[in-house]
Amino acid sequence: MRRSASPYLAAALGVLLFVDVLRVCLPSIITTFGQAAATPAELMGAFALLWFVLALAAPALFRTVGADRIALVAALTLVGSRALLPATGGGPAQLYLASVGLLAGLVWLAGLAANAPTAVPGLVVGLAAGTVLHTALGTYDLVWRGPEQYLLLVPVAVGFVAAQRTVGGPDPDGPARPWFLVGPALLLWGMLAGSPALAATGASYLAGALAGTDRVAVVPPGGALPLTVLVAAAVGLFLVTGLAAERHRPPRWLYPAALVLGTALFAAGWPLALPVAIPLAAAGLGGCLALASTPTAPAPAGTGGAGGSAATTGPNSTNTRRAYATLAGTLVFVVAAIGYYAAYDLGYPNGWLPLLVAVVVATLAIRAPAPAVPVEGVPVGPVPGIAAGPTRTPRRPWSRSVVVAGTSLAVVAGLLTASGAGAADPFDGNRVRLVAYNIRMGFGLDGRFDLPDLTRTIAGQRPDVVVLSEVDRAWLLNGGHDTLALLAARLDMGYHFAPAADPVWGDAVLTRLPVDSAGTVALPAVGAPTGAQALGVVLRVGDRELVVVSTHLQPPPDGGPVEQARTVARYAAELAAGRPLVLAGDLNTQPGEPAFQALLERGLTDALAADRPLPTSPADRPVEQIDHVLVSDGLAPSDITAVPGTASDHLAVALTLTLPLG
Structure with missing residues (x-):
């Protein structure tokens, strides 16, 4: 050499x-x-x-x-x-x-x-x-x-x-x-x-x-x-x-x-x-x-x-x-x-x-x-110990x-690179399997970026819709991964992603169902360092529409995320406009607390109520019920589970939603 x-x-x-x-x-x-x-x-x-x-x-x-x-x-x-x-x-x-x-x-x-x-x-x-x-x-x-x-x-x-x-x-x-x-x-x-x-x-x-x-x-x-x-x-x-x-x-x-x-x-x-x-x-x-x-x-x-x-x-x-x-x-x-x-x-x-x-x-x-x-060819001035003369640029x-x-x-x-596009599937039934999961940027409790375990946790529930919180798409501090595209490709789903903290950190909805429209609204910061948003996606379920809202509420330093909860509930109700509605994600509030009550006051129902208590955090010894699914009247929840695993610091919540006929 x-x-x-x-x-x-x-x-x-x-x-x-x-x-x-x-x-x-x-x-x-x-x-x-x-x-x-x-x-x-x-x-x-x-x-x-x-x-x-x-x-x-x-x-x-x-x-x-x-x-x-x-x-x-x-x-x-x-x-x-x-x-x-x-x-x-x-x-x-x-x-x-x-x-x-x-x-x-x-x-x-x-x-x-x-x-x-x-x-x-x-x-x-x-x-x-x-x-x-x-x-x-x-x-x-x-x-x-x-x-x-x-x-x-x-x-x-x-x-x-x-x-x-x-x-x-x-x-x-x-x-x-x-x-x-x-x-x-x-x-x-x-x-x-x-x-x-x-x-x-x-x-x-x-x-x-x-x-x-x-x-x-x-x-x-x-x-x-x-x-x-x-x-x-x-x-x-x-x-x-x-x-x-x-x-x-x-x-x-x-x-x-x-x-x-x-x-x-x-x-x-x-x-x-x-x-x-x-x-x-x-x-x-x-x-x-x-x-x-x-x-x-x-x-x-x-x-x-x-x-x-x-x-x-x-x-x-x-x-x-x-x-x-x-x-x-x-x-x-x-x-x-x-x-x-x-x-x-x-x-x-x-x-x-x-x-x-x-x-x-x-x-x-x-x-x-x-x-x-x-x-090239212009002489350099005299330098001690070096003869002057033509010199070339290296x-x-x-x-x-x-x-x-x-x-x-x-x-x-x-x-x-796999795109994870996910083809929209025709859907003739009225039962939708949904998973809500805070994935902690893809890192498990052992500190490893464990994509296979994360994929298994979600895919094992055979979901039609996946609502994700703490999605990281490029943070250098987290290794520069596009966690969303990686998951979407492995689950064979399309995705809709909305920014919260900055353009590459936020929340997402993955699905194989046809999507009619999507939008996002920023939630009030109320002193919380990390920003928050609500992502609204309108899905086509056969000849019906289902509105899914993904959010991750961020409590202020001195209390719960009451103001954010009111804002996201108002946004979700206006977006749904009478259509079946699901609001899911890491809400950083527990049943009975003011922020949770603010969501119920807008006409939403706790879809997980029949299986309470249903703690989801931390994943290895869950004691807090902060990951939720709330639904509008007419949506019937069943087959509810908090999926065991340590692919994140939260447990995934899975359930089946039955849409009303007609």
């Missing part, structure tokens, strides 16, 4: 593995350490931050032990933790093993920074490859699957370790700026530009708008084609701008402007803006990384290298500065990520956080030193092949 290529290959494969571990570690902090919001958000944030702060001790050891040795040990630890994660079975073992892998990945990045002048091309390729793989897997990552995952993990791990062993010695002239941008790039790529789940969600909102629904996402027509177009555009633009030679770049301000604009559209929370925000941010991020890593003229001895601040202690100081810059950038990642998602527990505006990170990246990119030779003869290959693979990955 050529030594000049080894940092790029090590960076690409290492980033691929590091992101894989992140997709386990971050949700484990929420589900296992945090116990699904039972632990204060501040404490969860401190736990996550701890591992990033611990990594800051590594550069101090580089001079005595050697950055190359420490980086190799960290690389082996990263590989080992990733390989062992599936065997933990979830729980604390998964949490702490993933945290060790996270720490190892951070130390490896710092060691790579101290030994390689730049790894931006490798970072770009690694992030793009991660998105292609994530897309091909339908966002259901290998780490949550069975033994077949090792067919890909083993060659990646071997290639990574082999490349890391051949990374060259210290390079005193490498700039620190691009290494600082590694952390912000991980955030913006994972949260926005490189998220196939976000692309799928954006495509589904467009499909909903074309179908005439108001802020309701539906399965896009044409299968996986809309997702394919968005992912291929994002990956292709990111590779083109991130790997392009300086002489092929447009004006320096264009990429920073594209990144900031794309992130601003995302931060605004407009569902229909997502298909525009994704490719804009991808092109801008790649261009900013390339601008920040543009080669410059060698600096005089003792200056600390191009792109860095002045220093007088020679190469080792430069290498340490690059390592610290890398770790400082990852601190930006964790603070911004935790800060963004903690807003849904603590209640403050959070859209400015990714936008601020984008502004930082854009500013550093546009302020990066101009290239030493912007046009070429990357492999970059065009990487762009073509990466974009092609993105197209294939998108086309392989």
Whole structure:
């Protein structure tokens, strides 16, 4: 292996593995350490931050032990933790093993920074490859699957370790700026530009708008084609701008402007803006990384290298500065990520956080030193110890092949992704089986993203309609899964999804029955940090109509969700207009409480009353009755059950509803 290529290959494969571990570690902090919001958000944030702060001790050891040795040990630890994660079975073992892998990945990045002048091309390729793989897997990552995952993990791990062993010695002239941008790039790529789940969600909102629904996402027509177009555009633009030679770049301000604009559209929370925000941010991020890593003229001895601040202690100081810059950038990642998602527990505006990170990246990119030779053949001024003369802008003869290959693979990955369209079934009877389930973003009590168990819990009831709460379609903190599309595909159902907290977190209705119309209404916040909505779907049951309303009430800090209950009951009654009505979901209130009574006062009936008490939370020792199904007069409930299982922290509620004849 050529030594000049080894940092790029090590960076690409290492980033691929590091992101894989992140997709386990971050949700484990929420589900296992945090116990699904039972632990204060501040404490969860401190736990996550701890591992990033611990990594800051590594550069101090580089001079005595050697950055190359420490980086190799960290690389082996990263590989080992990733390989062992599936065997933990979830729980604390998964949490702490993933945290060790996270720490190892951070130390490896710092060691790579101290030994390689730049790894931006490798970072770009690694992030793009991660998105292609994530897309091909339908966002259901290998780490949550069975033994077949090792067919890909083993060659990646071997290639990574082999490349890391051949990374060259210290390079005193490498700039620190691009290494600082590694952390912000991980955030913006994972949260926005490189998220196939976000692309799928954006495509589904467009499909909903074309179908005439108001802020309701539906399965896009044409299968996986809309997702394919968005992912291929994002990956292709990111590779083109991130790997392009300086002489092929447009004006320096264009990429920073594209990144900031794309992130601003995302931060605004407009569902229909997502298909525009994704490719804009991808092109801008790649261009900013390339601008920040543009080669410059060698600096005089003792200056600390191009792109860095002045220093007088020679190469080792430069290498340490690059390592610290890398770790400082990852601190930006964790603070911004935790800060963004903690807003849904603590209640403050959070859209400015990714936008601020984008502004930082854009500013550093546009302020990066101009290239030493912007046009081939122009001589460089004299540099001590180096003869002046014609110099060429470094070429990357492999970059065009990487762009073509990466974009092609993105197209294939998108086309392989199941759409979960679910054909509408003809229905001649008057009995409908319904399941209401708070799925906790797809994570079970053991902290694992257990899609098979979740599917079995629902499919075992043979439902015609499924009402879901806490549906996550792209949150980076939860691993970036499109839980809704994954479930819909496995249940062979179509879906209607409405946003609550933001465009990718909310409630859904899945069904194989024909859908006549759908809409959503926002519920009053009443001081609750997480938003709430009511999704109304009108189903065709033979020659009759059935109105289904899915909601997840959010109680304010000082009481029950009475005002939200009144609003959703009024909305449901107006939507039904005398037609049979079902209102279901996690209502965060128990029978007899004021919010529950407010629902009954609008003429609804407790469909589960005959089987009370029917506790549903927590799933392993249920004591609270907070998951409900309420119906209008004329709907007869039967075969009621709270389905045992730990695929979520709630139990699913299932029942059969008999519609009146005539």
